[in-house]
Amino acid sequence: MEPHEPDLAAVPVTAVLAALADDVRLQIVRALAEGGEAACGSFDFGVSKATRSHHLKVLREAGLTRTRAAGTSRLVRLRRDEVDQRYPGLLDAVLAPRPPA
């Protein structure tokens, strides 16, 4: 089955925000923003692979990432341009390094 990667315009804002409103997922997005394309397995943030797979699905279905198969792996990348076009400044605001709490 083809992965479900909706047009960003078809995803409600609240779904995009909800996708970003999780610590694990935010770390994944941060890693993708810095490192470009990466395999699912490279996101080891202390959760099981089932959980990781779930989070990647949430990001994908929120229109934030794309996934393509590559051998036994799957490579994930951020849909940066599209997100920036529809929500200019959002990723910058969310991912920017911030003064410590």
Place this chain on the structure above:
Amino acid sequence: MEPHEPDLAAVPVTAVLAALADDVRLQIVRALAEGGEAACGSFDFGVSKATRSHHLKVLREAGLTRTRAAGTSRLVRLRRDEVDQRYPGLLDAVLAPRPPA
């Protein structure tokens, strides 16, 4: 008891995003961004007053709004400057009118 209005720097990004990731709350924020200070009761988005009170609490505790008493009412306002300082572009990105889905 004084309303709990944390310093924005003390609120995790994910909590801010989660606060915005709800339809009712986003409508409230939108109304505040356009109309300035407003009484709680002015946000009639088809939910009961108990629910409305809950959502305003979430926004307040995410550091997004301030509330002050005024007679029998409570006036709510967006902490726009502070939010813009800590998350430059976030509110603009989220509240901007968007091309229809």
Place this chain on the structure above:
DNA sequence: GGTGTTGTTCGAAAGTTGTCGAACAAGGGT
């Protein structure tokens, strides 16, 4: 004091989410 308006808090119900282990599927090696 009593009455009405405005909000908050409580308790409960329904739904959603994050998490896991186990089972499964698809590829690449040897």
Place this chain on the structure above:
DNA sequence: ACCCTTGTTCGACAACTTTCGAACAACACC
């Protein structure tokens, strides 16, 4: 063919969210 690696899916469970009505608190006004 066999196994190992990499991910996805399933079923379950706990925790959190959204929502409501009802009860309560605070204030204003007659």
